[in-house]
Amino acid sequence: MTIPTLLGSLAAIGIVVLIVRALRFQAKTLSEEQAMRYSEEMIAGFDAIDAGLCRNRHAALVLGDDGRVVLLKCTGNRYAARALTPPARCRCPEQGRLIVDSDERQFGHVELQLDNAALWQQRLGGAT
Amino acid sequence: MNDLPDIVTLAIPGFILLMLIEIAVLKWRGSDGYETADTATSLLLGLGSTIAGALSAGLFYAMAAAVQSFGGESLGSPQLGFAWWVWPLCFLLDDLAYYIFHRSAHRVRWFWAGHVVHHSSQHYNLSTALRQTWTGFFALSFIFRLPLFLVFPPAMIFFCAGLNLIYQFWIHTEAVGRLPRWFEAVMNTPSHHRVHHGTNARYLDRNYAGVFIIWDRLFGTFERERDDERIHYGLVHNLGSFNLLWAAFHEWAGIARDLWAAPWRHKLHYLIREPGWSHDDSRETSAMIRARWEAQRTAKPKKAIDQAADSL
Ligand SMILES: [Zn+2]
Ligand SMILES: [Zn+2]
Numbered sequence: 001m002t003i004p005t006l007l008g009s010l011a012a013i014g015i016v017v018l019i020v021r022a023l024r025f026q027a028k029t030l031s032e033e034q035a036m037r038y039s040e041e042m043i044a045g046f047d048a049i050d051a052g053l054c055r056n057r058h059a060a061l062v063l064g065d066d067g068r069v070v071l072l073k074c075t076g077n078r079y080a081a082r083a084l085t086p087p088a089r090c091r092c093p094e095q096g097r098l099i100v101d102s103d104e105r106q107f108g109h110v111e112l113q114l115d116n117a118a119l120w121q122q123r124l125g126g127a128t
Numbered sequence: 129m130n131d132l133p134d135i136v137t138l139a140i141p142g143f144i145l146l147m148l149i150e151i152a153v154l155k156w157r158g159s160d161g162y163e164t165a166d167t168a169t170s171l172l173l174g175l176g177s178t179i180a181g182a183l184s185a186g187l188f189y190a191m192a193a194a195v196q197s198f199g200g201e202s203l204g205s206p207q208l209g210f211a212w213w214v215w216p217l218c219f220l221l222d223d224l225a226y227y228i229f230h231r232s233a234h235r236v237r238w239f240w241a242g243h244v245v246h247h248s249s250q251h252y253n254l255s256t257a258l259r260q261t262w263t264g265f266f267a268l269s270f271i272f273r274l275p276l277f278l279v280f281p282p283a284m285i286f287f288c289a290g291l292n293l294i295y296q297f298w299i300h301t302e303a304v305g306r307l308p309r310w311f312e313a314v315m316n317t318p319s320h321h322r323v324h325h326g327t328n329a330r331y332l333d334r335n336y337a338g339v340f341i342i343w344d345r346l347f348g349t350f351e352r353e354r355d356d357e358r359i360h361y362g363l364v365h366n367l368g369s370f371n372l373l374w375a376a377f378h379e380w381a382g383i384a385r386d387l388w389a390a391p392w393r394h395k396l397h398y399l400i401r402e403p404g405w406s407h408d409d410s411r412e413t414s415a416m417i418r419a420r421w422e423a424q425r426t427a428k429p430k431k432a433i434d435q436a437a438d439s440l
Contacts, residue, residue: 044417077163
């Protein structure tokens with residue numbers, strides 16, 4: 001590959017990406033019902049019984065009947081899921097704010113603004 | 129005849145044009161089928177893959193030439209030359225070699241570490257087709273085509289492999305529904321390949337075909353796309369990140385971690401067993417995921433029906 005081809009390719013990539021950006025393909029916000037359905041569809045065998053939605057509606061926690069908690073994280077305009085088995089690492093630095101650690105460096109931690117953060121902290125901690 | 133054109137390079141303007149058309153169609157339909165960072169990651173992975181391919185091409189040509197002369201001189205295999213009937217035969221067998229490569233790429237973790245990149249987007253659009261690995265050579269993906277060099281002229285094989293790759297570009301789209309039945313019966317199509325990129329338990333490890341879907345029908349890996357189930361594209365454990373280097377190398381990092389941590393007698397298994405295999409059953413293979421899903425379906429059939437109805 002020559003330098004001009006490389007530069008040409010980078011320019012073409014830049015143009016396509018800018019067009020996609022200009023067209024604003026929006027991220028879908030979540031509802032509690034969607035969060036539960038997505039987690040069931042993405043984690044085979046998972047049965048959702050309750051969901052906690054972040055106030056920005058771009059992240060959620062979903063409790064399963066087996067005690068596991070699915071963490072839904074917005075990535076672009078899709079949601080990536082991790083099923084966490086309690087006890088999972090999380091902290092509540094102030095009321096209504098919960099930071100959940102996925103225990104994977106690249107997936108990282110997800111910060112949620114939750115009405116009942118304390119309840120979810122309990123659930124992630126393994127309390128029933 | 130030894131100087132056939134590099135058709136993949138020639139096809140690049142066509143790739144870009146089709147991508148722009150798809151972007152316009154999806155936007156028009158109000159779809160969320162593209163995303164800025166995802167598209168950038170896919171296209172940069174594609175560019176990086178071309179560069180990596182160019183760097184390893186010399187080694188591959190040398191191996192191909194060695195296999196060719198070994199076939200002719202030591203095995204006495206017939207050298208088929210460029211007669212007209214050799215072309216379709218070469219194309220067909222090259223596609224079979226692709227099927228075997230692709231199936232192995234999903235069933236052996238070392239091979240998967242290269243191929244996983246192609247599956248790492250949660251989107252399914254034409255830019256996903258260009259999301260290709262940087263470590264294909266290291267993952268040994270070339271070995272599956274080597275036997276072809278025993279009888280077919282190298283230039284013909286490279287040409288057929290290029291055609292195969294170009295064919296596979298256009299099927300990476302949600303913009304095309306189902307095609308006429310005779311076409312869906314023989315050819316790999318957007319519908320069949322959507323199944324391949326799905327993480328739904330029912331779709332895991334299905335539809336490995338390159339150009340002809342007949343191989344999946346023949347070898348029992350075919351699954352039809354259903355209208356009553358939303359497809360979630362990507363990986364069972366999606367990356368949740370657009371980090372280019374992580375997308376390119378994450379499975380190699382995972383292999384390294386497992387090799388380090390595993391007891392000695394299990395280390396090799398982390399290289400050759402299927403993705404998701406673990407010596408203590410702490411993770412899930414696609415077969416385990418499918419079994420769990422089947423169990424849930426039998427235990428709670430009503431829930432399955434409700435879910436199917438919801439996703440319509
Ligand atoms: Zn694949
Ligand atoms: Zn594909």
